[in-house]
Amino acid sequence: MRPSVVAIAALCVLGAGAYAYVSGALPVAVSRPIDGALAALNGSGTVPVEAAPKTRAKPRPIPVEVAVAKTATPRTEIQSIGSIQADEAVAVAAEQEGRIVAIDFTEGEAVKAGALLVKLDDSLLAAQVDDLKARLTLAEQNYERANTLSGSGAGTVRARDEARSGLIIAQAAVNLLQSRLDKTSIRAPFDGIMGLRSVSVGAFLKVGDVIASIDKIDQVKVDFSVPEKDLAALSVGLPVEVAVDAYPGRVFTGEIYAIAPQIDVNGRAVRVRGRLPNPDGLLRPGLFARVTVVGEGRDSIVMVPEAAIVPRGVDHLVYRVADGTAAESKVTLGRRADGMVEILSGVAAGDVVVTAGQTRLGKGTPVETVGADGHPIVPTES
Known part of the structure; x- marks a missing residue:
């Protein structure tokens, strides 16, 4: 019997409200719930409660690290290997037979042109x-x-x-x-460093017997070969950079001064010779050399960090950031050097690209650009 009482009471309240609504005694803001209540009243005598409207929350931006695509003017390089040669080198030999009565040089030390080296009887x-x-x-x-x-x-x-x-x-x-x-007085033919002698005082020399070598190394030569396909890129005067194992991390610079007129038919390569200043005498004849011929620079290109490249099957993608969202761009890659990669198409200079955090991104994903320390940043082209 209690539900009936409740229903009667509700009808009374609604009736009073309806009278006030019709007569204009209630404001509109109050009358609207009553309209809903009247319409919702069903035969069970109960009044259903209207569910609160749902609102979709915006997705949180994903933090990503970014970099700016830069323009660069790369240089053309030809890599090769070769060896260091003395600028001048001879084996000092006897031109007159006789017995050695004096040796006037010290092995490994510098001598001047015309200095007496050996005296014969x-x-x-x-x-x-x-x-x-x-x-x-x-x-x-x-x-x-x-x-x-x-x-x-x-x-x-x-x-x-x-x-x-x-x-x-x-x-x-x-x-x-x-x-x-x-x-009978054997003298140095030029300024240089004396090698190790193979004779002693008292030895009898015949014409042509070698006493020691002498090398001029205040500047040195580097001999190397270049494939014939790169012949057109070679010219006298091009810079060369030389690295040797004896001095890790150090680069010696010089230039090409001679190109052989013939191609080696066995190796299909051309012999090239460069000259390097060597005032400290660090470079010694016979050292193994890694040679880089520096050609003329190419037209400006677009470069991005290698970390920005996302492989996908046979393609490569880059995520560009604009207006706080990420967009996929299919790119064509060129040469790689020093952690950077050339972009032939798909990205323009000045574009902001994602370098870390790509795995969580899709088309139109909102992003927040942060630095390596996790703090938000505004990327700028440097």
């Missing part, structure tokens, strides 16, 4: 030169006498000519033996 040659010089003096006197007599008519022209021939022969003999005497 010259006593016999010196005596022979003195003998020939005496003969030369006599020939000069004979010629002067014959010339005087010929001029006065007391001598013949033939006698004068024979005396002159004797003088010339005597002078030639002195010059020849003096040259042999001079070669």
